[in-house]
Amino acid sequence: MRIIDGKKTAADFKAEIRARAVAFEKARGRKVGLAVIKAGDDPASAIYVRNKIKACEECNIASFSYYFDDKVDESALIELVSALNDDKNVDGILVQLPLPRGIDERRVLSAIAPEKDADGFHAVNAGKLFLGERTGSVACTPRGIIELIKSTGVDICGKHAVVVGRSNIVGKPVAALLLQNDATVTVCHSKTRNLGEITRTADILVAAVGKKKFITADMVKRGAVVIDVGMNRDDEGLFGDVDFESVKDVAEYITPVPGGVGPMTIAMLLLNTVDGACA
Ligand code: NDP
Numbered sequence: 001m002r003i004i005d006g007k008k009t010a011a012d013f014k015a016e017i018r019a020r021a022v023a024f025e026k027a028r029g030r031k032v033g034l035a036v037i038k039a040g041d042d043p044a045s046a047i048y049v050r051n052k053i054k055a056c057e058e059c060n061i062a063s064f065s066y067y068f069d070d071k072v073d074e075s076a077l078i079e080l081v082s083a084l085n086d087d088k089n090v091d092g093i094l095v096q097l098p099l100p101r102g103i104d105e106r107r108v109l110s111a112i113a114p115e116k117d118a119d120g121f122h123a124v125n126a127g128k129l130f131l132g133e134r135t136g137s138v139a140c141t142p143r144g145i146i147e148l149i150k151s152t153g154v155d156i157c158g159k160h161a162v163v164v165g166r167s168n169i170v171g172k173p174v175a176a177l178l179l180q181n182d183a184t185v186t187v188c189h190s191k192t193r194n195l196g197e198i199t200r201t202a203d204i205l206v207a208a209v210g211k212k213k214f215i216t217a218d219m220v221k222r223g224a225v226v227i228d229v230g231m232n233r234d235d236e237g238l239f240g241d242v243d244f245e246s247v248k249d250v251a252e253y254i255t256p257v258p259g260g261v262g263p264m265t266i267a268m269l270l271l272n273t274v275d276g277a278c279a
Contacts, residue, residue, distance in 0.1 A: 001248045002152070004227075004255045006144075009151050010263035014059055017270045021060040024277055031062040032277040034092045034118060034270070035084045039077065040070040040100040044233065049096050055266045061273060064090065070100035074107060081111040092118030092273035097169075115279065118272045121169060129176050137272040142174035144264025145206060145227050146181065152253045154204075154225050157182040162199050164188045164215070164241075165208030170229055174206055195219070207241035217246035226251040229261050 021032045034056055038049050049065070056063040066080060077095070084090045093116045099105050109117075114124040120139035128136035149156060161183040165171035175187045183204065188195055199205055199219040207215045208229035220226060230241030240257030248254050255261055 001251055002253050003248075004148050004152060004225075004253050004260060006148060006255055006260040006263045009148060010144075010267040013147070013264075013267040013271060014055065017061075017267070017274050018059040020274050020278065024274070025060065030089060031060060032091050032274055033062045033064060033087075033089045034094060034273045035064045035066065035087075035090045036094050036096065037066045037068075037077065037080065038096045039068040039072045039103070040098070042098060044231075045096045045098070052094065052266055052269060055270055059270050059274075061270060062089070072100065072103075074103045077103065077108050078111045081108065085111075085113040085116060090116065091277035092116055092269075094118045094269065115276060118269055118276065120173070120272060126168070126173065129173055129180075132180060137276060138177070138268075139169055139173040140268035140272065141170050141229060141261060141265045142177050143268040143271075144261060145174050145229070146177050147268070148227060148255060148261065148264055149204060149225055152225060154253065156204065158184070159203035160184050160186070160201055161204040161206065162186045162188060162202035163206045163208065164195070164199065165206075165210070165229070167208065170208040171206075174208070178204070178206075209241045211241055212239040213241070213243035215242040215247060217243065217250050220247050220250045222250050223252045224250070226254040227261065228255050228257050230257060231262065 025031050036049055053063045084093050093112045095108055109121050112122055114122045117125050117137050120137040125136035161178040163171050163175045166187050166189045175185050178185045188198055196219045200221050202224055204225045206227045212232040228240035228242040232239045238258055
């Protein structure tokens with residue numbers, strides 16, 4: 001078993017992103033800029049936002065933060081997004097999810113100009129991904145997952161990739177990207193029957209379920225590449241969707257939690273922002 005080092009791969013990407021951001025500043029006389037909007041007091045969101053801002057600093061990207069409490073109304077968020085769409089110092093806009101209850105996340109995300117959609121969640125960019133057009137920004141976690149698989153040297157072409165989870169931010173876009181990379185893709189979800197039978201046929205297994213240690217060794221084919229997207233926090237700490245201790249003896253490659261997909265998600269956010277600035 002070999003561990004896929006997300007921290008190292010993310011650091012390599014960040015070095016490249018920083019070089020591009022420095023060159024951009026020299027050429028344009030301003031920094032690449034990312035606006036970060038957070039509303040409410042979700043503790044996990046606070047950690048994610050802090051890490052994203054710190055990563056901007058490391059990569060010579062200016063970050064502009066906008067924090068609201070959970071009483072903020074949807075129209076105020078949409079007005080802010082519209083102003084940022086017109087702001088020439090802002091190349092990317094990130095709205096940290098989840099938003100407070102009562103706010104329609106889709107409406108807020110749809111207000112972002114597609115060319116400033118750092119997270120790749122806008123319907124235009126999601127649509128481009130499904131059409132195989134390479135001009136839009138791609139959702140960060142799925143983009144990072146593909147880079148992690150490629151970092152192993154395993155060729156995705158022709159492999160059976162099984163994705164457990166079909167969310168709009170992970171499962172569906174990662175399935176589309178695997179398909180774009182010529183994998184044969186199966187997407188599983190909560191209504192899937194005989195899940196273990198299907199996952200056991202996976203050369204590449206992506207777990208994006210949101211359930212601690214859900215994928216156990218008996219569900220994994222020997223020699224598989226296992227990507228654990230899960231971030232499940234409880235009193236005992238942070239856990240993935242994969243039971244790392246047992247699965248590591250079956251898989252050929254596996255991502256740890258933490259230190260796997262998480263760091264790549266942030267690196268890909270910055271990559272989307274620099275790509276947007278340079279477009
Ligand atoms: P969602 O809750 O939106 O989706 C979970 C998916 O898992 C759903 O499609 C659901 O199926 C499926 N599922 C639930 N139970 C089962 C089951 N028993 N068998 C098979 N499928 C099941 O989660 P997200 O996609 O947003 O996130 C998944 C995990 O990844 C979470 O732990 C999250 O914290 C983490 N995450 C990590 C990121 C990172 O950067 N590392 C970024 C984003 C997410 P159905 O559709 O039928 O309900």
